[in-house]
Amino acid sequence: xxxxxxxxxxxxxxxxxxxxxxxxxxxxxxxxxxxxxxxxxxxxxxxxxxxxxxxxxxxxxxxxxxxxxxxxxxxxxxxxxxxxxxxxxxxxxxxxxxxxxxxxxxxxxxxxxxxxxxxxxxxxxxxxxxxxxxxxxxxxxxxxxxxxxxxxxxxxxxxxxxxxxxxxxxxxxxxxxxxxxxxxxxxxxxxxxxxxxxxxxxxxxxxxxxxxxxxxxxxxxxxxxxxxxxxxxxxxxxxxxxxxxxxxxxxxxxxxxxxxxxxxxxxxxxxxxxxxxxxxxxxxxxxxxxxxxxxxxxxxxxxx
Amino acid sequence: xxxxxxxxxxxxxxxxxxxxxxxxxxxxxxxxxxxxxxxxxxxxxxxxxxxxxxxxxxxxxxxxxxxxxxxxxxxxxxxxxxxxxxxxxxxxxxxxxxxxxxxxxxxxxxxxxxxxxxxxxxxxxxxxxxxxxxxxxxxxxxxxxxxxxxxxxxxxxxxxxxxxxxxxxxxxxxxxxxxxxxxxxxxxxxxxxxxxxxxxxxxxxxxxxxxxxxxxxxxxxxxxxxxxxxxxxxxxxxxxxxxxxxxxxxxxxxxxxxx
Numbered sequence: 001x002x003x004x005x006x007x008x009x010x011x012x013x014x015x016x017x018x019x020x021x022x023x024x025x026x027x028x029x030x031x032x033x034x035x036x037x038x039x040x041x042x043x044x045x046x047x048x049x050x051x052x053x054x055x056x057x058x059x060x061x062x063x064x065x066x067x068x069x070x071x072x073x074x075x076x077x078x079x080x081x082x083x084x085x086x087x088x089x090x091x092x093x094x095x096x097x098x099x100x101x102x103x104x105x106x107x108x109x110x111x112x113x114x115x116x117x118x119x120x121x122x123x124x125x126x127x128x129x130x131x132x133x134x135x136x137x138x139x140x141x142x143x144x145x146x147x148x149x150x151x152x153x154x155x156x157x158x159x160x161x162x163x164x165x166x167x168x169x170x171x172x173x174x175x176x177x178x179x180x181x182x183x184x185x186x187x188x189x190x191x192x193x194x195x196x197x198x199x200x201x202x203x204x205x206x207x208x209x210x211x212x213x214x215x216x217x218x219x220x221x222x223x224x225x226x227x228x229x230x231x232x233x234x235x236x237x238x239x240x241x242x243x244x245x246x247x248x249x250x251x252x253x254x255x256x257x258x259x260x261x262x263x264x265x266x267x268x269x270x271x272x273x274x275x276x277x278x279x280x281x282x283x284x285x286x287x288x289x290x291x292x293x294x295x296x297x298x299x300x301x302x303x304x
Numbered sequence: 305x306x307x308x309x310x311x312x313x314x315x316x317x318x319x320x321x322x323x324x325x326x327x328x329x330x331x332x333x334x335x336x337x338x339x340x341x342x343x344x345x346x347x348x349x350x351x352x353x354x355x356x357x358x359x360x361x362x363x364x365x366x367x368x369x370x371x372x373x374x375x376x377x378x379x380x381x382x383x384x385x386x387x388x389x390x391x392x393x394x395x396x397x398x399x400x401x402x403x404x405x406x407x408x409x410x411x412x413x414x415x416x417x418x419x420x421x422x423x424x425x426x427x428x429x430x431x432x433x434x435x436x437x438x439x440x441x442x443x444x445x446x447x448x449x450x451x452x453x454x455x456x457x458x459x460x461x462x463x464x465x466x467x468x469x470x471x472x473x474x475x476x477x478x479x480x481x482x483x484x485x486x487x488x489x490x491x492x493x494x495x496x497x498x499x500x501x502x503x504x505x506x507x508x509x510x511x512x513x514x515x516x517x518x519x520x521x522x523x524x525x526x527x528x529x530x531x532x533x534x535x536x537x538x539x540x541x542x543x544x545x546x547x548x549x550x551x552x553x554x555x556x557x558x559x560x561x562x563x
Contacts, residue, residue, distance in 0.1 A: 092319075
């Protein structure tokens, strides 16, 4: 389990992360969602003990990363696939990592096999494509067979086949009872690969929940079509918002399809279409982070 | 079994030897140091009689055979610098610190690998340059031996001098983090500062010059004592102090800074 306990991080004048407070549970894939620059990577670096939190603390199974005795056997992380000396071969890179945590060289060959880069393991990493580098990063993360795994934007640079492979891979890791924490700025990706989602924007916590919860709680609308939209519009005065579309259809927010049907019947209006519009995770995300943008722009002054 | 200091040492050792450019750099350093020694000693043998008997009397067969050090000191310094700055240039410092979050342990492990590699290599190179130089001098009756006063000490300390300069570079790299800036700082200390001091009043020069790493090096690899300078042992300890001081400052910074 990863616990982010009221973490704030200030870089000079910039407040990159502001009072983040959440937990990442084992057994599920937890997506960490936010636009670029929202503080995802900063949070990951703080979890890894690379950057120090200005306030608060991040712990892994109750311990700060710096206090872990054999860190690679407790946490596996892929933060930046290109952060490898390009002049070293993949095998030597992994051997050096393995040695630092008393992990056997046999395990190095295992993870090279598993990630499918065994055949190029003796080549310099500098010649690797981004996709191959990602695989090497995953191999490094798996080296110590850790119960907690962190991946920062892992699908970047992967081909469609690689993306599908990595989704299944995250699921299988979670099924084994591990904590899997995956960041992304792509909501569509998180919608299919994560069970739980933590949303942040401009360094602020926005919401946390299952993918289903998030789309359900979002304001859904109903598309209504009739021969007399103006009369219908008047009848639906209880709705929070009614948008008239170009073709005369109405997009009604704040009333269920059932309620609209009943109102139309009692008003004697015939409906030609009545379709509930389910919000996509993407819309939910835009809606959520749109609020945070306003909030975010004041936060710098507030925090001091 | 939980990882220890030796786990970090083994890891750094694998990293050190698995980058081919390091190995090529080390071989180049050996070849150049010995090669320059050969050229210079051959030149001296051919021309020593041009200067008359006095030149023969004050002639130092040891330090002239070790003259390649003046070039080698930039090679070892750069190796030390790159050991740290390459981590920042490639971003691999974050991977390294994920594997070894104890930052003091990491610095000590890296420094230990550097000392182990450089000490052996520099001693072998300096002794080789010395013996080759003496065999060249031999025909002209200029040669000295390791049993002559101060010679064994001077040749041994030549290797120590180069090793310590490697650590000095490592400390600069740890503090500065960027390769080019670190190399400039290193060259400034070894080359530029002595030139600047040359323009100061000579009374100041005698007080300042002897503290420079390069001058401490001359004290270390010259068999007879140099007037107004430190003894070889004091000079070695002072240079060790400089190197250890820089590494200590660098470690404190590494512990405090975000990676």
